[in-house]
Amino acid sequence: MTSSRFKQLALAGAMAVALPLAAQAQDAAAGHADPHRWQLNMAPGVTPTSQAAYDAHMVVLWVCVIIGVVVFGAMAVAMFKFRKSKGAVPDTGFVHSTKLEAMWTAIPVLILIGLAFPATSGLLRMYDVRDSAMTVKVTGYQWMWKYEYLGEDVSFTSRLARKDDELRQSGRVVTEADDPHYLLNVDNVLVLPVDTKVRFVLTADDVIHSWWVPALGWKQDAVPGIVNEAWAQIEKPGLYRGQCAELCGKDHGFMPIVVKAVSKAEFAEWLAAEKAKHAPAAPAAPAPAAEQPAAETPAAEAAPAAAATQTAQPAATAAAAG
Numbered sequence: 001m002t003s004s005r006f007k008q009l010a011l012a013g014a015m016a017v018a019l020p021l022a023a024q025a026q027d028a029a030a031g032h033a034d035p036h037r038w039q040l041n042m043a044p045g046v047t048p049t050s051q052a053a054y055d056a057h058m059v060v061l062w063v064c065v066i067i068g069v070v071v072f073g074a075m076a077v078a079m080f081k082f083r084k085s086k087g088a089v090p091d092t093g094f095v096h097s098t099k100l101e102a103m104w105t106a107i108p109v110l111i112l113i114g115l116a117f118p119a120t121s122g123l124l125r126m127y128d129v130r131d132s133a134m135t136v137k138v139t140g141y142q143w144m145w146k147y148e149y150l151g152e153d154v155s156f157t158s159r160l161a162r163k164d165d166e167l168r169q170s171g172r173v174v175t176e177a178d179d180p181h182y183l184l185n186v187d188n189v190l191v192l193p194v195d196t197k198v199r200f201v202l203t204a205d206d207v208i209h210s211w212w213v214p215a216l217g218w219k220q221d222a223v224p225g226i227v228n229e230a231w232a233q234i235e236k237p238g239l240y241r242g243q244c245a246e247l248c249g250k251d252h253g254f255m256p257i258v259v260k261a262v263s264k265a266e267f268a269e270w271l272a273a274e275k276a277k278h279a280p281a282a283p284a285a286p287a288p289a290a291e292q293p294a295a296e297t298p299a300a301e302a303a304p305a306a307a308a309t310q311t312a313q314p315a316a317t318a319a320a321a322g
């Protein structure tokens with residue numbers, strides 16, 4: 001091989017390593033939530049608990065790296081410096097050292113105690129659902145999710161987007177050009193406000209599912225007859241995708257999750273619009289109108305859409321309170 005050819009190959013090799021690393025650093029800086037090609041590390045996520053998990057993971061990683069360097073370094077020195085061809089003679093008298101044994105017991109114990117602190121404090125924080133500002137009930141079904149904003153009278157189901165479903169049944173090989181988030185799109189996204197402690201209560205209707213959005217930093221089983229809890233406080237607006245993480249039947253791979261984190265003001269606006277959409281007074285159908293107090297119904301029907309929305313909101317709140 002000529003030297004210029006070798007240089008080219010070396011350069012290509014260096015680029016192959018450096019480019020993904022540079023891309024990763026860029027994505028980490030931009031807070032990118034989606035996994036990407038050549039991603040080498042877990043993502044820090046967008047909640048304080050996911051970042052705590054990431055930090056604990058990085059501490060453990062570096063401790064492992066240091067231990068690896070020390071242990072393999074000592075082995076390398078022992079093998080190359082004290083080898084027979086260099087005239088090394090085994091020390092047959094050295095069979096036991098109480099001091100050494102005490103050291104190699106005590107040091108790992110101390111390391112483990114040191115690692116237990118960030119891990120335990122992170123876990124305790126993760127399980128503390130107190131002082132949450134709102135609660136979302138998540139129910140797993142074969143094969144979709146139902147979201148209920150408790151106390152707000154807003155609920156809907158969320159299933160695989162129709163376009164993805166058609167693509168998957170088309171028999172074609174789906175490429176990124178067809179759909180950059182193939183099988184990770186839903187019809188109705190779960191809208192949540194940022195900088196708000198959102199408590200989740202999770203259950204299932206048929207079999208065990210598991211609600212998992214990696215950017216939030218946890219997954220929680222949704223078990224029929226049992227209510228599990230979790231919480232998230234999303235710090236960055238964005239779209240965060242996840243999937244069911246418990247094998248739940250033939251369409252387990254086709255019940256994705258999409259969380260849309262928006263500003264508090266945007267969320268309040270969205271919630272009000274959802275309430276208006278589902279409020280009994282909004283449609284002009286006679287059946288729901290019968291449930292309304294007699295005096296209010298004709299006014300709401302006659303008024304323009306904006307006025308109907310205003311009427312619907314107190315009605316929805318009253319229903320939620322009752």
Ligand SMILES: [Cu+2]
Pocket residue numbers: 140141208209210244245246247248252255
């Ligand atoms: Cu499932």
